[in-house]
Amino acid sequence: MRNPNNMFLTTLAIFDTCLLLTAFSIYGMEYIIEYLEAINLYIVWLTYLRFAFALSHISQTGSVYTTVAVTVERFLAVCYPRVSKRFCTSRNTAYSIVGVIAFAVLFNSTKFFEVEIISEPDCSQTLDWQSFHLFPSDLAKHPAYTEIYSLWLTNVVMVFFPFLMLFTLNAIIAYTIRKSLKTIANRKHTEYDFS
Template sequence: MVNLANVTTDILSKVTTTEMTTSHKMTAGEYEKIFFRIKLWKICHGYIMFILIVLGVVANILAFIILSRKSVRRTTIAVYLRALSLADTFVLITAFFRYNTYKLFLTEAQDTYTVLHYSAYLNTYVEPFHWIALGVSSFVTLTLSIERFLAIRYPLTIKRSCTPFLVRVCITGIVAIVVILTSPNFFSFRVQEFHITNTSSIYVRVMTKLGRDTLYPCSYHIYVIPLLWYILPWIILTSLNLLLYLQVRRSARIRVGLPNIPNPNRNLSILILLIVIIYMVCNFPISIMVFYKLVNHMSENGMCIKETTTLTSTTSKEFDIINAITEILNILNSCLNIVVYCMVGTKFRRQLRDFLFCTLCKPVNKVSPQRVFTTGRESNTVVESTGSS
């Protein structure tokens, strides 16, 4: 999936970005580490990531279709979950390019050509969309948890004030904030062409004057993503999850002795709890990782921090393995929500089963219309089928 062309581009990118003037001759140990990373990335970012992306995209599309059906689409929770499904779908699609999973389907020659001509464009213009989708997914999960806690704590107030329109406004605000925070990255880098010979050239991502002067890409990856995308939502969700769990337990104790009537609000709270728990479990390792980078400012050779480990970085093998696992878990979080819907949502399971087996598409036996004749007294009513002779 990755070959030595990556090394050439990576080194050249460092040179053009940081304007280094000293040459560095790679040792045998550094070459050995590069081949280890190639093998690790092929397994983690190739085979495992591809399976997760395919299954996750299909699952999120199915969830969006079911949650868009007339019987459920008007609820506020359905609006949140549809937005979450869309955000997770974009996370998975952009991850296909950000983690170079698409290179599984390329030959070595095609891989080399892609690295030298298209990778710079993907890194410059696709990766920011990946961070936007991740940010929207995190904040929608956080807002969903807050709304559910308030719905249990102040049910009458939330029932009157929280409408699907207000939820759409909140989601639009979330998208706008995330886009505003991420958009400077589109203008901090540009793709520059370097002519190797008269007939061949390569394309490298270099930092623009705006990026060098403001250092926004560094601040974005050192502070914005770790704090706002992972650490802060994880801390708030932990607190809300505990409070929501206590409220559910309290509600269960109050209903002791009452008739055995299903409590839809309790099931809905359990569904939100499970979604948040999955988010917390899958993002806990990456939260620790980004916090570690935040504290240690994982900069290499004084250059601007990168969001991924490069082939020529100085990190250890153990760090590379842990980093790959955290990235897989981060992507796994965008695949598992439909499992929660099926576990807890009886109505969702029924709708999904009808959709998959085309129950609603099957022809229904039509009952022939009937003509009713009366003899003047209601007790003497004759029903005649229009199809009878």
């Protein structure tokens, strides 16, 4: 079970499950809390939200780059089988997965500091829905951070680069497979003509 495909699929399943759980805890819990009118649960949710927000982004990045790693592995297996046998081992797959996890955590480490909980001093006497608010932090509002990291870097890293890699490598894989099938069909046709 420790072959590269199973290792990649397990990693992808973990990232996707984490993404679903954090998405539920970010979006679904708010409606449940409002329905139950549970102020204590609301405070716990606000405290957890900063971590859920960052974990959600880490999971999304991990999922995207695990998919890219699988595509690179498939590209090598189809187009360069000898190289694939040499380099696409369980050990190298484990290194790739550790690299993806490290990259996902490092790239999204600032997400832990993008939101902050503000308690209203005027509402400190009573604990109610107006006592706490969730706001973007100074880091998230900084123009350079917003322009460079949030807009450009995030779009390049999370959209453009993965899309170009997946599109290009999958197109090459499809072309190589089609070319191989044509060669096999021509060979069979030639053998049929001689017989």
